[in-house]
Amino acid sequence: MDNQEGRDAAAMAVDDPWYDATASGWGEERTAGAPEEPGDGRPGAVPRQRVHSAAEIYLEVQRSPAFQEVRGRYRRFVFPATLAFLLWYLAYVVAATAAPELMARPVAGVVNVAMVAGLGQFLSTFLLTWAYARHARLRRDRAALELRWDTQEMTRGVVQP
Numbered sequence: 001m002d003n004q005e006g007r008d009a010a011a012m013a014v015d016d017p018w019y020d021a022t023a024s025g026w027g028e029e030r031t032a033g034a035p036e037e038p039g040d041g042r043p044g045a046v047p048r049q050r051v052h053s054a055a056e057i058y059l060e061v062q063r064s065p066a067f068q069e070v071r072g073r074y075r076r077f078v079f080p081a082t083l084a085f086l087l088w089y090l091a092y093v094v095a096a097t098a099a100p101e102l103m104a105r106p107v108a109g110v111v112n113v114a115m116v117a118g119l120g121q122f123l124s125t126f127l128l129t130w131a132y133a134r135h136a137r138l139r140r141d142r143a144a145l146e147l148r149w150d151t152q153e154m155t156r157g158v159v160q161p
Contacts, residue, residue, distance in 0.1 A: 054155055
């Protein structure tokens with residue numbers, strides 16, 4: 001690993017795309033030769049241009065087909081998975097209260113149906129978490145990152161009041 005201190009430290013390139021993307025507009029450099037607007041109150045401030053407000057940009061993104069597709073993919077996984085998990089949990093609770101003789105039936109030695117079903121609750125939680133993370137990684141993360149990048153690019157020109 002190279003040492004980046006010294007005279008060449010200022011010349012080091014930053015590969016982080018979010019590094020200079022400020023949300024508030026602070027730290028943005030004024031373009032050379034751009035006139036300073038009166039009443040701005042900040043010397044060297046970015047000239048105000050009316051592009052869109054941040055709210056208009058976010059509403060535009062929310063209405064976009066790409067955003068609707070990401071939300072649709074999310075809903076098509078989360079709603080059925082949540083319903084299945086809640087039904088599985090409810091079946092366990094109902095069986096434990098309504099059919100105690102079934103739950104007390106031995107499976108192997110002192111291990112009974114209730115213990116197996118209870119451990120199955122833990123196992124199903126871990127499996128559902130793994131499935132959600134896999135689904136997000138394969139079907140939503142790239143599209144969501146592109147939406148975030150596009151939104152950030154659109155909001156760069158917005159001057160905060």
